[in-house]
Amino acid sequence: MPIHVLIVGAGAVxxxxxxxxxxxxxxxxxxxxxxxxxxSNYNIVxxxxxxxxxxxxxxxxxKPHRVFNSCTQAAASGIQFDYIVVTTKAxxxxxxxxxxxxxxxxxxxxIVLIQNGFGIxxxxxxxYPQSPIISCVxxxxxxxxxxxxxxxxxxxxxxxxxxxTKNNPTQQPPLALQTExxxxxxxxxxxxxxxxxxxxYMMDAIEIQLTRWHKLAINATFSPTSxxxxxxxxxxxxxxxxxxxxxxxxxxxxxxxxPKLFGRPFPSHLASIDSILENTKKNVGFKPSMLVDWEEKxxxxxxxxxxxxxxxxxxxxxxxxxxxxxxxxxxxxYAQRKSAHSKL
Numbered sequence: 234m235p236i237h238v239l240i241v242g243a244g245a246v247x248x249x250x251x252x253x254x255x256x257x258x259x260x261x262x263x264x265x266x267x268x269x270x271x272x273s274n275y276n277i278v279x280x281x282x283x284x285x286x287x288x289x290x291x292x293x294x295x296k297p298h299r300v301f302n303s304c305t306q307a308a309a310s311g312i313q314f315d316y317i318v319v320t321t322k323a324x325x326x327x328x329x330x331x332x333x334x335x336x337x338x339x340x341x342x343x344i345v346l347i348q349n350g351f352g353i354x355x356x357x358x359x360x361y362p363q364s365p366i367i368s369c370v371x372x373x374x375x376x377x378x379x380x381x382x383x384x385x386x387x388x389x390x391x392x393x394x395x396x397x398t399k400n401n402p403t404q405q406p407p408l409a410l411q412t413e414x415x416x417x418x419x420x421x422x423x424x425x426x427x428x429x430x431x432x433x434y435m436m437d438a439i440e441i442q443l444t445r446w447h448k449l450a451i452n453a454t455f456s457p458t459s460x461x462x463x464x465x466x467x468x469x470x471x472x473x474x475x476x477x478x479x480x481x482x483x484x485x486x487x488x489x490x491x492p493k494l495f496g497r498p499f500p501s502h503l504a505s506i507d508s509i510l511e512n513t514k515k516n517v518g519f520k521p522s523m524l525v526d527w528e529e530k531x532x533x534x535x536x537x538x539x540x541x542x543x544x545x546x547x548x549x550x551x552x553x554x555x556x557x558x559x560x561x562x563x564x565x566x567y568a569q570r571k572s573a574h575s576k577l
Contacts, residue, residue, distance in 0.1 A: 239317050254267050274380035281381060323350045323353040349452055350449070351537060357396075358398065367421065373390065391430060453556055454484050456538060461562055493549065
């Protein structure tokens with residue numbers, strides 16, 4: 234029997250990783266058949282598949298096993314999915330994706346979350362207490378430049394770890410859930426590597442949250458700063474000494490909070506603040522996805538990038554005043570923009 238994977242939200246990241254996982258003619262192990270749920274790009278993908286351009290993997294056309302316009306339609310296909318991979322933006326104030334996937338979640342399904350932000354796993358654990366949940370943090374630069382065209386420029390690194398409880402990551406889960414989740418992760422790492430994603434790594438429950446928190450330091454600093462700093466890429470702002478110091482101190486706040494919240498230092502391989510700033514200066518022209526969403530007047534990942542981390546920090550008596558200021562200012566600007574738009 235083949236392994237069936239469903240990508241929910243097949244935009245740039247979902248399509249890129251879906252194409253890597255899709256192995257319909259694998260002779261060495263089980264076939265892996267990847268289907269997708271598309272939204273705005275459904276018509277073109279259903280007709281032609283995805284065009285993918287990559288300096289690493291070359292140019293190709295990927296035609297998913299099946300293309301659906303909703304999870305309800307995917308459930309009606311009769312396929313039981315081993316992995317349900319959610320790659321949508323986490324927007325809890327707009328929609329609850331844990332509800333959207335309910336038609337396709339079965340007793341064999343592992344839920345895989347490849348999303349930015351903190352606390353993105355919480356609604357899934359509440360709704361699916363018995364299901365394996367795999368939390369992923371990825372470093373990949375790819376963009377859907379038009380419906381169905383994915384341009385990958387650099388990186389393809391993914392970390393994954395189990396998510397058992399939203400209250401205490403150190404709490405031991407039931408043995409059966411722990412065993413099933415570990416088995417699912419081991420298989421998923423192997424599938425990624427078979428698809429050419431050599432930098433696919435397993436972590437424990439605390440390591441993955443620390444890794445998520447580390448990426449959060451970047452997103453929670455650069456995304457609101459790019460918007461509030463005039464709507465330009467962060468590389469254009471960092472040469473200004475005042476902005477550079479601001480970015481450094483914001484990241485320092487988040488970096489110092491992580492070990493206090495999770496009781497363990499960051500994994501040693503994760504980049505330092507100096508390294509992040511130097512590499513970011515070189516990434517001229519890059520715009521954080523939140524800035525692009527702001528420009529396109531789309532909903533922002535405000536709560537999972539800023540609100541949830543601040544709430545957790547406050548719960549444990551940890552202060553992050555600079556991040557709190559960014560959150561307050563961006564939340565106000567966001568609310569005013571929505572109000573102005575609603576009056577048009």
